Amino acid sequence: MTAQALLRRLAIEHPILLAPMAGSGGTPELAAAVSNAGGLGAWGGAYAKPDDLAAAIRKIRQLTARPFNINLFAGGYATDHGIDPRPMLEIVGQVHAELGLPPPSLPPLAESPFAAQLEVVLEERPPVFSFTFGAPSAAQMAALKKRDIVVIGTATTGEEARILAQLGVDAIVAQGAEAGAHRGTFAASFEDSMVPLARLMRDIRTADIAVPVIASGGIMDARDVARCLGDGAAAVQLGTAFLPCPESGAPPVHKQALLAAKKDTTVITRAFSGRPARGLSNRFIAMVAGKEQAILPFRQQNDLTRPMRNAAGQRGVADLISLWAGQGVARSRAMPAADLVAVLLEEIPVHP
Ligand SMILES: Cc1cc2nc3c(=O)[nH]c(=O)nc-3n(C[C@H](O)[C@H](O)[C@H](O)COP(=O)(O)O)c2cc1C
Numbered sequence: 001m002t003a004q005a006l007l008r009r010l011a012i013e014h015p016i017l018l019a020p021m022a023g024s025g026g027t028p029e030l031a032a033a034v035s036n037a038g039g040l041g042a043w044g045g046a047y048a049k050p051d052d053l054a055a056a057i058r059k060i061r062q063l064t065a066r067p068f069n070i071n072l073f074a075g076g077y078a079t080d081h082g083i084d085p086r087p088m089l090e091i092v093g094q095v096h097a098e099l100g101l102p103p104p105s106l107p108p109l110a111e112s113p114f115a116a117q118l119e120v121v122l123e124e125r126p127p128v129f130s131f132t133f134g135a136p137s138a139a140q141m142a143a144l145k146k147r148d149i150v151v152i153g154t155a156t157t158g159e160e161a162r163i164l165a166q167l168g169v170d171a172i173v174a175q176g177a178e179a180g181a182h183r184g185t186f187a188a189s190f191e192d193s194m195v196p197l198a199r200l201m202r203d204i205r206t207a208d209i210a211v212p213v214i215a216s217g218g219i220m221d222a223r224d225v226a227r228c229l230g231d232g233a234a235a236v237q238l239g240t241a242f243l244p245c246p247e248s249g250a251p252p253v254h255k256q257a258l259l260a261a262k263k264d265t266t267v268i269t270r271a272f273s274g275r276p277a278r279g280l281s282n283r284f285i286a287m288v289a290g291k292e293q294a295i296l297p298f299r300q301q302n303d304l305t306r307p308m309r310n311a312a313g314q315r316g317v318a319d320l321i322s323l324w325a326g327q328g329v330a331r332s333r334a335m336p337a338a339d340l341v342a343v344l345l346e347e348i349p350v351h352p
Contacts, residue, residue, distance in 0.1 A: 003234040006171055006212040009150055010128060011067045013038035015229065016341050017214060019239030020044035020071030020130060021181070024254070024313070025324070028056055030247040032063030033337035040128065040235075042069035049113075050120045057124040067127035069152070075134020075186055076275060077112040078297030087294035091287055092304055095320060099311045107303035115140075122147060130154070130173065132184035133275075141168055152214070154184035156193045158203030163187060165211045172209070173237055174200045176217030180240040180326035182277040183268075190276045194268075201231050220328035222346040238344075240326040244334040251313035257323050258332040266329060272309065272322040274301030280329065283319035284308075 003015060018034040020026060022044030031041030043060060045053040053070075060068050085106050092104045118140055121129055125147050132154035136144070144151050145168070153164035154173045161172050175184050176197025185193040195203065197217045204213055212234035219225060220241045228236050242248060244255045257280055267281045271288035275298035279285075284305075288295065295301055312320035325332075335343070 003212070003229070006234040009170060010040055012040050014341065014345055015233075015235035016040070016225070016344055017069070017235055017237040018042045018242055018337070019216065019237050020069060021239055021243070021248075022046035022048075022071070022073070025239070025243050025248055025250045027247060027249040028059040028063055030242060030245060030249070030337055031060050031068050033245070033247045034242070034341060035060075035064040035066040035068045037338040037341035038066075039341050040067060040069055042071055042128075042130070044071045045117060046071065046073040048117070050116050053117055053120045054124055057120075057126055060126075069128035069130050070121055070124075070126040071130045071132065072114055072117050072121070073112075073133040074114055074131040074136050075112065076298055077110065078274075078300075079109065079111075081109075081297045083294070083296055085296060087291065088296055088301070088304065091291070091294070092308060095284065095287075095308050099308065099315075099317075099320070101307055101311055104304060104307065107300055109297075109300050110303065118143075121149070125149060128152065132173075132175075133182070134186045135164060135167055138167070155204070156183060156185045156200070157188060157195055158200070158207045160185070160187045160193075161204045161209050161211075161213070162207055165209045169211060171212045171214055171234065172204070173214045173216050174204055174233075176200050176215070178218030178278075178327040179216055180243075180266075180278050180329075181324040182273070182275055185276075197228075198231065201228075201233065205232055218326045218328040220326075220331040222344050224328070225344050240324075240329055240332065241340060241344075242337060243325075244332050245337045245340060246334075247337050251316075251321065253313060253316040253318045254321065254323055255334070257318050258325055258329055259334055261325070261329045261332065263330050264327045266325050266327055270295045270301070272302065272305050274298035277322070277324060278326060280323035280325050282321075282323060284321075
């Protein structure tokens with residue numbers, strides 16, 4: 001499928017996709033702003049309860065008549081581990097004491113909410129559904145297709161792209177190693193799946209995968225967009241670039257840290273959630289460094305650190321929240337999402 005064919009399938013004007021950002025970054029307002037500007041807005045529902053997911057989809061529909069994407073985590077949950085939780089409870093406990101919070105308690109090992117969330121997606125029928133951290137079953141794919149929902153999967157290696165193409169996705173987000181927040185890796189170790197975007201695009205091209213590829217990771221300006229489209233991407237997907245927008249829900253302290261970044265100080269860490277993710281280096285990451293064996297699995301670690309992150313976010317303590325960011329962070333700028341879409345389109349030589 002050509003770039004134009006993907007735009008037609010998505011029913012959008014411009015090859016610019018907002019990254020779904022589950023948690024604090026994404027909002028229905030940000031999704032609608034990007035869709036209304038002619039790109040594809042997105043909302044990450046991975047942490048949402050089924051009712052909240054349905055409410056967010058309805059809210060986006062109130063704010064835009066254009067297509068949008070709903071995203072979920074299709075895997076990544078550990079069921080059993082056998083890690084002694086006491087060392088991590090002690091580390092987080094120290095921070096709780098500093099913040100004046102009661103001592104942390106161990107959250108249960110959550111089961112994946114994916115099946116229940118997907119029921120909501122099938123019911124509400126957003127125009128586009130995307131997933132990361134794994135893949136739906138063949139039966140789930142068939143149910144999505146039956147409702148004529150466009151399906152996009154996330155790959156961090158050529159092999160993952162091949163698996164997704166075989167499963168029948170309509171497009172693949174190629175998530176380069178530069179990308180902000182969680183790695184979507186699902187078919188090999190995280191260490192072996194840190195492929196920079198340009199190489200990942202090449203790997204997918206040489207694997208001869210006949211599915212349009214959406215480039216993602218470190219894309220911040222019009223030149224990056226033009227380069228990716230020139231490299232054969234059918235479209236691009238940006239997260240970090242949209243985080244400082246007024247429509248984004250990132251806490252002000254997160255936005256300030258992105259805008260203040262003069263160089264790339266991002267690192268890959270499991271400290272906040274139990275799953276490798278890229279963010280600006282800070283004190284909590286340093287507190288856990290060298291103690292990785294104490295980190296609980298996704299998403300028990302995420303649930304354990306949530307009270308700390310929420311309290312720190314509200315109080316403006318950048319050192320104790322997950323400052324998710326991609327490697328292009330030093331080129332962050334604050335402007336309304338529609339203006340950013342316009343700026344990103346500036347240097348596309350031949351507009352598809
Ligand atoms: C704050 C934040 C949250 C994210 N949450 C999700 C998510 O829920 N689902 C998903 O598929 N990707 C998520 N991503 C990853 C993006 O889809 C994309 O790979 C990444 O933003 C690209 O790199 P960039 O941030 O440098 O643009 C998130 C990224 C950020 C920055």
